[in-house]
Amino acid sequence: MTELDVAGQVLDLVKGAAGAQTEAAVTVDRAVLSLTRFANSYIHQNVAEDTTTVRLQLHSDGRTATGTTTITTPDGLRGLVERTVQAVELSPPDKGWPGLAAPMPLAGASRVDADTAAAGPAERAERVRSFVDAAGGMETAGYCRTTWLSAAFANTAGQTAAGECTEAAMDGIARHAGADGVARHAATALSDVDGAILGARAAAKARASTDPVELPPDRYEVVLEPTAVADLLHNLAFWGFNGKLHAQRRSFAALGETQFDSSVTIVDDVLDTDEMGVPFDVEGTAKRRLVLVDAGVTRAVTHDRRSAREAGAESTGHAIPGSSSFGPIAVNARLLPGAPSAPTEVDGPAVDSSVAALVGGMRRGVLVSDLWYTRVLDPKTLAVTGLTRNGVWLVENGEIVRPVRNFRFTQLYPQALGPGAVIGIGGHPAALPGSWAAERMTAPALHLASWHFTGGASG
């Protein structure tokens, strides 16, 4: 039975239990998630699951309720329907109900690699072995992950959709004399994940981080590597381009205004070749390329049907589970690169030649590999505090001169990307795996005029 068959089965149960007038939407996700984790240079955790989750949303007599279950037996599905029907009858009125998505075609298909979908623990362990070996005896830690997702949607308005995708990702560090170096990569196919290249990169960073010096906190010019830029995109997507927060005036985003440097264009596009995800959201809305920032001008925010109704807009296909509470999120955000370049491996800590090119243009500043534990002080200003991690270096006259101890920073993210603040954007966008949600940020490196380091992180 396909996921779409299960969705249809649930709709049939709803019709029997709640009558033809009840509006219903069903999402069925089957996820085969496998993750091989290593630390101290050996595999210490190795997990896999094969879980199908059915989500049912009902709206009846002005009331709305949502239920989910992982029990897909006939009794389990019946239980989901009965429980959700009961909930909707007892629920308080829902004045913000946006209605169901009408039938619409999908704008494209997502990408699946059959070998990745079928990958076993031995294939993931092979990448781990390569990563560990390439680190040349350094202590290593990280993971290799494969995911296959098959999703289906059906509602009583007649919209149906189905799709599948795969993801392969590796994220690891090498450790040397108390310093860590990182390498991270995401792809559609596990065959595109090379543990040896990633292990060597992480080791090069760790090696170049030995004996770091403490720099005084101050505002520094920075080159942020793609792994760090992904954090900017994540926070901009969650807090800035979130249509619900925007409608509530809790976001900095101002449509039509020049809020970013003219070199900045940010899009969300699950249909791009490097992306992960299915081409419809949990409300059944077809996903399309959405330009959030065009040459520095904020052009759009993301909407699900509920936030779109509140804002008087159309859904952009960004409903995810829970978005009715925290708002719709651009989970496939990409910062478009500067002049495209084919990256090559380079000596030293820069991740590749496109980062090295930006470093070469920095008179005095700091090269940052990764940002860590970033938290928002105020969503309206998008003031964020966090720390550097996995490699920081002082750059003088275009040369990396010495490793630096980690900083704490407190920075307004929109200001860091504001008009005149972006000195350069790297030519190679890197696809980076999400840690928590099914998110794929794609980012080139960034050369910024100023980043506010507010303290050292040493104890």
Add this chain to the structure above:
Amino acid sequence: MTQFDVAVSAVEAALAAGARYADARVMHRQYESMSARNGEIENLTSDENAGIGVRALVGSSWGFFAVPTLSDAAARDAGARAAAIASASASVPGPAVDLVPTAASVDSWASECLRDPLSVSLSDKGDLLVAATAAMRASGADQAEGLYQIWDTHKWFVSSEGHRIDQHIRECGAGISATAIGDGETQRRSYPSYRGHYGTRGWELVEELDLVAHAPRMAEEARALLSAPVCPEGTTTLILGGEQLALQIHESVGHAIELDRILGWEAAYAGTSWLDLARIGALQYGSELMNIAIDPTIPGALGSFGYDDEGTRAAARDAVREGTWVGVLAGRDSAAVAGLDYAGSVRADGWARLPMVRMTNVGLRPGPHTLDEIVAATDDGVYLETNRSWSIDDKRLNFQFGTEIGWEVKNGKLGRMLRNPTYTGIGPVFWRSMDMLSSEIVPWGTPNCGKGQPGQVGHTGHPAAPARFTNVRVGVRA
């Protein structure tokens, strides 16, 4: 076929496939949450999930497999697949794995619950959130939000050593927040804490919070914060409210004493710890007022249970005694690596996740003072309350917290309200500066502790009370 039967089948299959140890957890969980905004219900979710997670140890390598199907065949397949994954782990092998002994308990345990939260009518629960958010809106909030969450979890644990334990844990909690929106910023006030207060209790916990009665003050304070002076920058005496100190404990003590972090098992993601096992029993973590207990036996606290997810019976022990670091949060394998003789702090976020070292209830034992006495004894400082942001480095040393609200303290009295307060420091330096601690302990519950890959959300408890710290940097801004 009972849930125990299913778990036994999985363990048998893992052993038959080559495991020298295996355990299985069958779980059934119901989750319900409702949120309201500005006097209207915004979301009602009712989830149910069930499945089995099997852990197999082949040689010295672990494997784990989870599936939502509770049949004999599915359980046996899951057991065999866990063992196969463990065998694959051996291709990048590590040191020998031992498990510290634990009694092979056959037992049943349930958390105390006076009023089953799932049995309270949805309309009553909705009315509460509607009333609280409407009251905040009427008192000046631009955005008034309320949320409750309920978890009802049954677990059946079986191990190849003879464990056979079932547990029924009911958890719930609620909270409200008011946001005032100014020209360039927002201000938020939350009650009783950011995201609410939670425990292993029934709906009586929510009723005791009396959300509606506190709603107007939240809105009024959020509105007042928009025009309050900014918390000045500098080094001063800092008094923290109990809820904020609970998060301070969570981030700068609880995570630091997780043995898996200390051993480097979380190095690539959650991070390591500044603590060195060679110094346990000797390291001065904080002042003599600092007594931190690891105690999953506290009735009603969010991190309480009868047995952890390795079948170790809940027991209290000290983590910090009179300022000296003496204990860790450990599991059976990590304890063996560290040469310790206790475990008991391993839990998983559901059947589909691998059990790992997690906080239980990690909190302060009472001090000798009251908040009033602490304020009265302070000539010059700030009092900060209710978390707004939190960030800490991967060794759990350097932290920066923001709180929703602060007040000047001058000559033993609370003075002007302060907006955008932040404070920052280094964990052991900060804890060594604690010179006053209240006796007014509350077991604050944190239902959103993230750790692990794939990600897991943990529920932890943190007994805490107001306390005073000296020479703390405050007022950091962008």
